[in-house]
Amino acid sequence: xxxxxxxxxxxxxxxxxxxxxxxxxxxxxxxxxxxxxxxxxxxxxxxxxxxxxxxxxxxxxxxxxxxxxxxxxxxxxxxxxxxxxxxxxxxxxxxxxxxxxxxxxxxxxx
Amino acid sequence: xxxxxxxxxxxxxxxxxxxxxxxxxxxxxxxxxxxxxxxxxxxxxxxxxxxxxxxxxxxxxxxxxxxxxxxxxxxxxxxxxxxxxxxxxxxxxxxxxxxxxxxxxxxxxxxxxxxxxxxx
Numbered sequence: 659x660x661x662x663x664x665x666x667x668x669x670x671x672x673x674x675x676x677x678x679x680x681x682x683x684x685x686x687x688x689x690x691x692x693x694x695x696x697x698x699x700x701x702x703x704x705x706x707x708x709x710x711x712x713x714x715x716x717x718x719x720x721x722x723x724x725x726x727x728x729x730x731x732x733x734x735x736x737x738x739x740x741x742x743x744x745x746x747x748x749x750x751x752x753x754x755x756x757x758x759x760x761x762x763x764x765x766x767x768x
Numbered sequence: 769x770x771x772x773x774x775x776x777x778x779x780x781x782x783x784x785x786x787x788x789x790x791x792x793x794x795x796x797x798x799x800x801x802x803x804x805x806x807x808x809x810x811x812x813x814x815x816x817x818x819x820x821x822x823x824x825x826x827x828x829x830x831x832x833x834x835x836x837x838x839x840x841x842x843x844x845x846x847x848x849x850x851x852x853x854x855x856x857x858x859x860x861x862x863x864x865x866x867x868x869x870x871x872x873x874x875x876x877x878x879x880x881x882x883x884x885x886x887x888x
Binding site for chain 2: 660690691693695697702703704705708709714744746748749750754755756757758759760761762
């Protein structure tokens with residue numbers, strides 16, 4: 659049982675836009691920054707979004723993040739087949755005194 | 769180039785112990801907090817443990833508290849995870865991860881992972 663809740667899967671056609679939600683509570687998302695990670699098959703996760711809505715160098719602006727209250731959202735525009743991956747949200751939980759991840763969302767580009 | 773290289777993963781019997789190491793290069797190790805994150809086969813990411821840049825504070829998931837110990841040697845650019853009383857549910861790929869800093873818990877650099885298998 660993950661601390662943060664994500665939909666298990668989402669799908670969309672190439673070129674379309676998709677959003678992935680991440681729901682938490684006052685002790686985690688409500689109080690701390692949210693990050694998003696992309697994990698391509700067979701590889702280590704990669705940081706996509708940090709501090710709710712910032713992109714590391716090299717991440718295209720097709721990827722965006724937002725946060726409102728105890729929820730966060732990852733948006734991907736202009737979907738490409740290479741975007742097929744598992745996406746995870748992550749943050750710190752101040753009550754647990756530990757990191758927290760969502761269960762992951764598998765993105766399929768049809 | 770930033771590099772994090774884990775080692776120490778192995779097959780171990782339930783109740784056994786194992787020590788993972790992570791050798792880092794390409795950045796000033798002493799200025800970054802570090803994490804261990806694991807991923808069981810076919811499952812999602814799970815926070816395991818974290819340590820501040822100076823080693824002054826450590827944090828653990830409830831599932832490993834009292835069994836795992838995180839430490840760092842800033843003179844050798846090395847992060848470690850001592851695991852004891854291992855259980856089958858500890859079977860996972862263990863990633864060494866750099867925390868981007870500033871209290872943001874943004875994990876910006878990941879190692880390739882090392883596999884720990886707990887089985888008789």
